[in-house]
Structures are given as C-alpha cells and as structure tokens.
Amino acid sequence: MGMTMAEKIIACAAGVNATKAGDIETVTLDRLMSNDGTTHLTIDMYNKLKNPHIADIDKLVWIVDHNIPADSPKTAASQKKMRDFAKEHNITFYEGEGVCHQVMMEKHVRPGELIFGADSHTLAYGALGAFGTGVGCTDYLYAMVTGTSWLLVPETLRFNLHGQLPEGVYARDLILTIIGRIGANGANYKAMEFAGEGLHGLTMADRISICNLCVEAGAKTALMEVDDVAMTYLEEHGRTPKACFTSDEDAVFAAVYDIDLSEIKPIVAKPHFVDNVVPAEECLGTHIDEAFLGSCNNGRIEDLRVGAAVIKGKKVAPKVRFLVVPASRTVYKQAMKEGLLDIFMEAGAIVMNPNCSVCWGACQGVIGEGETLISTGTRNFKGRAGHKDSFVYLASAATVTASAIAGEITTADRV
C-alpha cells in the first residue's frame, strides 16, 4: 500500500520502512525550536529533572520573538532565564532576528525533516516539505532530553490546487477559504497536504502563509511537495534537503479536495473565529481603529511589496494606527533597500522591529476596549489583540493596507 508524505517522513524519522495512519511511532527529531512564549517554563522543568541533560545541542534553536524588546520586568526576567541558559549550554539563539518561523525558514528548515516547535504555527515548515508540528513545553523538554518523542501517525487531507489565483487575490484568501470550508476543527489530528499544478505557481511566501495557517483548522502538520520553487529557495539560503518525499499514487487520503484557484476571492475572517469567513465585500464599511501588516503569516518581503504598492502616494486614515512589522531582520533590510519602508512611513504608518507584535496581543500595538483591528496576523480570537472586548478581522496584506487608508474595511481595488 502506498504512503502519504506525512507517513513517509514519520517512517524515516522512526527508522522503519513503512507506517500508516493510526500507528504510533517513536521518532528521532531533526530539530527543536522554542521561543520566549514558553521556554522559561521549559527551563524550570529541566532544572527539576533527576538527570538533566540535552540529547543533541545542535538540534536546538531558541528564538526570542514574542515580546521583543521586553515590555515589562517580568518579561525581562523570563527572557533573561532563556538567554542565560542558551549561553551556558551553547544553544543556537536569536533575539531580534525575527518571528521564529520566518527565522527557521530562512536559516534552518530542510525538506524531509521532522521538527517540533513549541509554537502552534510550526506547521509553516511544510512549505519546504518538512513535517513541523506544535508542542507544549513538556513534550519539548522530553524531546530535548531524549532526542525522541512519540507520534500518532495522522491521516491526510489532500488539497489538489488547480489554476492560478486571480490578480489581487492572495494565498491568505485561499487558506482562509479552505479553513472556512472545513471548519476550525476540520483537520484536527490530521495532516493537510497541498499538491497539484496550482501549487507550482505559488511563491514560497504564499506557501509559508498557507501551511502556517493550517493549525487554525486544527491540523497536526501541513505539507507541500518540494518542487523547483522550493529547491531554488533552499539553494539561495545555502541548504540541501534531508529527503524529498511525495505521496504515492496509491496513498490513502482521508479526503481529497479539488480547489480551483481562479475562483478564490478576497476573504475576511470576522471575530472571533478564524473559520468565520465571508467575502471581503460583506465587511465593506466596517470601522477600524488599527491595521497590522506583519506576523509569521504575512510579514515577508512579498507582503510588504503588496502593501507598499497599495499605499504608495496615499495616507493612512486620520485616527487610524497602521503597524508595519517585517517578519525578520532580513525582510526589514530588504524592505529598506527597496524603499518600501519609506513608502509606509511617508503614508503615516508605524514601522516596528521584527517580532510577533499585535498578532499575539501582549507586546506592542494592543487594542483597547471596543476597538477594532484588521490584521494579517494568525488569529482573531476574542481578546487576542488586547482587551477582551475588542474585535479582530483577518485579511490579506492588500485588504489590510487598503483598510488602513480608508479607515474602514475595504479592498485594494477600492482605494
């Protein structure tokens, strides 16, 4: 019987010839990413172990990105704990370099790897054909100490993409459409695999955006086969694959969806659930107080180019804050070189250092009671961006930027 990509990666990591959905395998992890959202607690648990040790230091990557720079003495203390531990144990450590998943894509992820990240959006690594999955700090610690973990082999939902996205429609619109269709738990415990000729026309930025958001349908991992676009990205970043897997023709999928990209339209996810999606047109005129362009989902150079093209020569609406937050230092520098940051600043945007920003609602740009944010961030849960009685709409870089100009939700072709 044929195997899916997810089954092949797990079999490889487990050192077995074959495995199938529903089996439990003991796997050796290729990489272990952790950020400042939970690492201080991981260290506390590590220090209480009977026999604390680290299986393979070279596999650990620690990234301070959620509250950087620190917003309070408590945060500073937790980050200091992480920084000191990383230094003492010689762990690969980044601070201010960017949002963890963007940094991982730029510097570490290789096709075929099995990666645990102590962050739910670790699914992003599927854009390079790697099995990334989010774990809590106890799972992370166990893997850090033993080098291994156990995995229930997931079933796979296969999405065959056909055709091309229309002009003015983006990967964000596509993945929100899919999440709306299958629901917030539509892929719970499952892998979401993307294939088809429509995939090959998508940029790496598009692919990362799609895989990253699959956790909002509950997915355990997201996977895309490695094609020329992915290989070029990998080579440009000086890396080679561990292995390039594709699903066999006779692999068993839990469900197969055929998606015609040409039918996708600009989409908005309304408060307070990511699967609460409607065509952007249905939200026209909704007042906003703040707009956010950034995050591991849409803070790449391609997204900043889209936003800059929409806002060039125009102004942010009066009394609206427009936060522009490049996803990494590399993206930030490139945006400077291309003059994009000038365009944003001349329009009245607030350009900030690479970090998770208001997407995680605890550091910068939080919104107050009754306020509304339109965001390229990952989530629109109640209170996600600040006050519990506030509202978050999710949309593409184009829709978010257009809305910042209008002071209300609108699409790029209307400003």
Place this chain on the structure above:
Amino acid sequence: MGKIFKFEKDVDTDQIIASQYLLFPTIDEMKTHTFESLDSEFASTVKPGDFVVADENFGCGSSREQAPSVLKALGVKAVIAKSFARIFYRNSINIGMPVIVSKELHEAVSAGDEMELDLEKGVITANGKEFQCTKLPAKMQEILDQGGLIASLNKEE
C-alpha cells in the same frame, strides 16, 4: 463530588489564559487570570476537585502549555468535552491532567451542577445519571498513569 463550570464550543487557549500573562515567571502567578475573558470569576470561585465541561474543540489555538497548567494549578480535576484540539489534549496528558471525551455530558448538565468522576472505571455521575468516558489511547493512558511525561522521564533514567 465537584462543581461543574460549563463552556461552549471552540474555547481557544487565549480564552483559557491570555497571551499577556504567559511570560509571567510562574504558573502560580498566571493562574488567577484563568478564563478571564469568558468568566472573570472563574479563578476566584473554582475549588480543587471541580470540573470544566465543554462542547466541541476545547483548547484550540496556540500550543501554550500554560493553558492546561493553570487549570491544573487551580485544582481542576478533569476537563470533559465533546472533543479536544490535539495540542491541548496532548499537553494535558503530559502534565498529568485528565482530559475526557464525552459526547453526552455537555447537554445533560448545567453550570453549577455537581458531578463525580471515577477515572478507573471511566464513569461520570451527574444528576443521577451515569455517562461512559471514552478511553484514552493506551500510550496516553500510560503517561497519565505515571503522573505525566516528566514523571515517566524521571522513571526511565
């Protein structure tokens, strides 16, 4: 017997413990903010041995282990839901907090009702009725029986 705190579907981990508290140094400092946005009195009224009962997809969203950890720290004996998001489910077992799937309980009880849980038999008793719990996968039951993943790690070594 413990009191039931009832929640609806798609309760995400941001509702259980909001991002702004996650970098507090300890779980004990975070726990007073549990469910702050949904039920601001939860943390001050829940007692050790009480239960959280919810609809589908409990614990969706972020991988923050702080979510099950604050519930455990407040003494919540178990979370019973129609279904769980996978990371929350795994995290709960890892820290030794029972998470139980019951398709029937949510409709059969109201907030404030009392219930009893017999983990060994896998039976919940509430309002004079018995409800069967869905069994954990063997691997997870083993972790739970040992008191969580760290306890089992300490035993292995």
